[in-house]
Amino acid sequence: MSDYYNMLRQTADHMRQKIHKTPYIAIVLGSGLGNLANYMSNTIEIPYEDIPNFPRTTVTGHEGKLIFGELSGRNIVAMKGRFHYYEGWSMEQVVFPIRIFKLLGVNNLFLTNAAGAVNTQFKPGDLMLIKDHIGLFAENPLRGENIDELGPRFPDMSNIYDRELLEMAAECAMRLRVDIRRGIYAYTKGPSFETPSEIRALKYFGADAVGMSTVPEAVAARHMGMRVLGISCITNMAAGVLEQTLNHEEVIEAGKKVEGKFSALVEEIVKSWP
Numbered sequence: 001m002s003d004y005y006n007m008l009r010q011t012a013d014h015m016r017q018k019i020h021k022t023p024y025i026a027i028v029l030g031s032g033l034g035n036l037a038n039y040m041s042n043t044i045e046i047p048y049e050d051i052p053n054f055p056r057t058t059v060t061g062h063e064g065k066l067i068f069g070e071l072s073g074r075n076i077v078a079m080k081g082r083f084h085y086y087e088g089w090s091m092e093q094v095v096f097p098i099r100i101f102k103l104l105g106v107n108n109l110f111l112t113n114a115a116g117a118v119n120t121q122f123k124p125g126d127l128m129l130i131k132d133h134i135g136l137f138a139e140n141p142l143r144g145e146n147i148d149e150l151g152p153r154f155p156d157m158s159n160i161y162d163r164e165l166l167e168m169a170a171e172c173a174m175r176l177r178v179d180i181r182r183g184i185y186a187y188t189k190g191p192s193f194e195t196p197s198e199i200r201a202l203k204y205f206g207a208d209a210v211g212m213s214t215v216p217e218a219v220a221a222r223h224m225g226m227r228v229l230g231i232s233c234i235t236n237m238a239a240g241v242l243e244q245t246l247n248h249e250e251v252i253e254a255g256k257k258v259e260g261k262f263s264a265l266v267e268e269i270v271k272s273w274p
Contacts, residue, residue, distance in 0.1 A: 004092060005147050007053045011096075012103035014052050019044060019068045019104075023077040025273060026101040027266070028217060030113035033233060034063055034080045036263050043069035048081070055093045057081040066097075072271035077101065084212055086190035091141040095220035099150065102224045108273060109221045110266070111230040115211035116193070116238035118203050119183060123234065125258050127265065128181040129169055130161050130230035134207055135187040135215040142223055151223035160222045164274065165229040172268040178261050183208025185232055187215035199238045210238050229269070233258055 029036055037043075048054045048064045057064040064081040071078075083094045098109065111130075117123065146153040166182070173180040186202045188194055190212035194202070202210055209232050221228050 002145065002147060005149060008096070008099050008103055011051060011053045012100050015046075015066075015100065015104060018046060021068075021075045022105040023068060023075045023101070024106070025074060025076045025108040025110055025270060026079065026098070026106045027076055027110040027270075028079045028082050028097075028112060028214075030082070030111075030213065030233065033112050033114070033259070033262060035259050036266055037067045037078050037080050039263055039267060040067060040069040040071050040076070040078065043067050053096070055083045055089050055096065057083060058087050072267045074270050074273065076270060077104075077106065082213055082217070084190065085138065085216065086212060091139050091143065091216055094216050095141045098217050098220045098226075099224065102150070102221070102226060107226055109217070109226045109228045110269070111214050111217055111228065112262075112266075113185075113211050113214045113230070113232050114235045115185060115209040115232035116236050117208070117234045118186065118199055118210055118238050119181075119208040120237075122181060122183075122208065122237075124236055126181055126234040127173075127178065127258070127262065128183045128185075128209055128232040128234060129166055130185045130214070130232060131166060131182050132161060133185045133187060133215050133218065133230075134202065134205055135219070138187055138189045138215070141216040141220045151225065155223045157219065157222060160218055160228060161230055162227045165227060168272055168274065169229060169231070169265075169269050172272055173265055176261075176264055176268055178265050180265075181208070181234075183232075185214060185230065186210040188212055194238060202238075209234060231262075231265075233262060
């Protein structure tokens with residue numbers, strides 16, 4: 001048994017002593033989307049620094065705590081602040097929380113992120129259901145010796161974003177009269193924003209949106225047999241789509257502007273999750 005897997009077990013055992021119920025869904029909150037936690041009840045908040053072996057978030061808009069509680073009558077855990085490869089963490093550290101959730105008995109993962117629009121039909125403020133992703137240009141979180149206790153050496157990724165969950169989420173959006181897109185999310189390592197030429201290449205490959213997270217977490221979750229749903233909040237047009245520079249503050253502000261409809265949609269999805 002690897003030292004890494006022993007660390008996972010140690011952390012999971014520590015978390016079990018802190019919580020009263022096993023969450024049904026784990027939600028990872030992207031840049032500027034952390035206020036969803038304010039809609040939860042009966043919460044237990046655990047700062048990352050109080051969790052053994054847990055990394056620390058260093059990015060503005062990622063507060064750094066796990067929040068266990070209830071949302072729409074379901075037991076959930078919200079990750080208020082994720083870890084990014086560009087912060088200097090290894091891929092094993094980036095996906096460490098996702099693996100902890102699985103060891104705690106969580107089988108459903110809801111990923112959110114802030115993303116730049118590659119598709120010129122999209123605009124800031126749009127929400128996009130992730131139907132697939134492109135992650136060819138970054139390190140795979142499963143690289144290295146396989147941890148057989150977590151999943152197979154060569155996991156299938158043809159249905160990484162669960163089709164039943166995609167349809168359920170689309171129906172939730174329709175009920176709330178929230179316009180929602182569907183598209184392909186491209187993952188880049190960051191922290192620099194992409195160049196206009198890189199965006200043109202990603203568009204050629206079929207990408208609709210681009211960002212610096214989500215894909216490692218989705219791959220690690222699927223490796224362990226978790227059901228995955230992903231939603232991108234379009235916060236800006238990607239480099240070269242418009243004649244303007246990009247900055248992280250713009251991303252945070254755009255996330256705040258869609259907080260109302262985003263939170264309402266997430267609550268409806270959690271309530272409807274099969």
